[in-house]
Amino acid sequence: MATSRAAKVLGTGFLSYLESKKNLAGSACGVAGLGLAFAGVGGSFWPVVVAGLYGAGALIAPPERVDPPHYPDVAEQLGVVREDFGRLREYLAEVDLPPAAGGKLAELLELYAALLDPGWVADALAAEPEWVHALSRALRLDVPECVDTYNRTRWWTRFAPGGESPERHLERQLVVLYDEAERVTAGLHEVEAGRQQTHTTYLEERGRS
Template identity: 85%
Template sequence: MATSRASGAAAGKALGRRVLAYVESRKNVAGSACGVVGLGLGAAGVGGSYWPVVVAGLYGAGALIAPPERVAPPLYPDVAEQLGVVRADFGRLREYLAEVDLPPAAGGKLAELMDLYAALLDPGWVAGALAADPEAVHALSRAIRLDVPECVDTYHRTRWWTRLTPGGESPERHLERQLRVLFDEAERVTAGLREAEARRQQTHTTYLEERGRS
């Protein structure tokens, strides 16, 4: 019983919100304005005894020609804000990695990878160039938040099982392969940013040369 009353109250509130929204809508405002014109025409004798029909017709016409209500799209953080979040995630990743033990070969490759990430995220013009490439930011964010932690975690878990049942390719070898793939991906991101800067320089050179000829 209480549930039914609560549901009825919620439905009543929702209906009230919809009615209020329509009252404040452009369609109602435009229709009301046209309806006022209809009342004026009725007072002037236009339409005779059918003046209510004229008012209703003008209201409906005004409501139909009014532009629809625009629902504002959701706002999301811009790329620069996202980069700040990625930078904070990278700090947490480094804290995590400082607590884990890795074999020398994988540890060396991971250190190279972390240095490359740090250089890309270092506040300044490099990070500005990175922020201008949403795809690069996405790739870096995915690697920092998902790929690197998963590589290290699965290595430690698989190594424990391998001690119980030896055989197959070693967890160390898999970890090295994974980190090599991530490093190659980071180098591609870096190369893409370098090419963008090179295109920018070439564009400016072309502009200056054309300006000089003119």
């Protein structure tokens, strides 16, 4: 089995070399060497001449270009984040939360939806990879962890009551996440305000000229 796999690898490598620029350039030089041999150049050493020209051609040929790996751009990443948001909402629809935390979570989800809604806001967000990363982290990790740890901790408090309630912890966590999302929103507003100011300055300078 291993021998068969090794043979396939060698066969693939050989075929790749046959199609490579090095082999094509070497072959062209080798053909030129054969022409010289037929013309009487090299005498009885014509095989050495042909082999030498082949080797020289293979050496001077440019290396094969290997395409760099493709990584999704920020716009593609934002599409993935939207899919994550959809899955998160499906998960949360099955979860029972206390009214206070449920209300805060609803506000947070509304803010996420506004940021991810296709349009100029999402386009502005896509231009800021760090904010896309922060939003993705919140949807994939932070919010599910908040809800999951709340449910598990609430179960244990029936046997070991005392301390700060799981409900209060959940509310505090959601407040932090909401504040983070608001900072992203404020950052986008600053970007647009700066863009507007730049355009105003441009128009004023153009008017003076």
